[in-house]
């Protein structure tokens with residue numbers, strides 16, 4: 001019997017996780033380009049503490065997600081039940097993933113759960129920042 005690699009279609013519908021460590025997503029916003037930053041690490045999504053969170057860090061997240069524009073806003077959001085993976089994130093802005101940026105060490109943080117980093121990718125007004133605490 002001849003074995004072949006599965007087609008791309010089969011791969012996309014595979015029940016196995018597609019995420020790789022360092023993948024990011026935005027959740028809790030009203031649109032796909034805004035929300036709390038979550039980062040994938042060995043099977044679980046985690047949050048990022050807002051300490052030292054700035055536009056260079058947000059730029060890396062937005063680029064990872066395929067947005068070309070600079071982030072327009074940075075937010076602190078509240079989420080319970082999700083652990084923090086990164087604190088004191090210090091990107092230069094050119095890193096390919098958030099996990100490549102300097103940080104306090106995985107799972108090492110001094111943050112409470114009112115301090116999850118969020119972002120809006122792209123230069124547009126959004127309701128998201130009215131419910132989140134943005135700087």
Ligand SMILES: [Ca+2]
Pocket residue numbers: 049051087088104109110111
């Ligand atoms: Ca910190």
Ligand SMILES: [Ca+2]
Pocket residue numbers: 051052053054056057088089090091
């Ligand atoms: Ca930073």
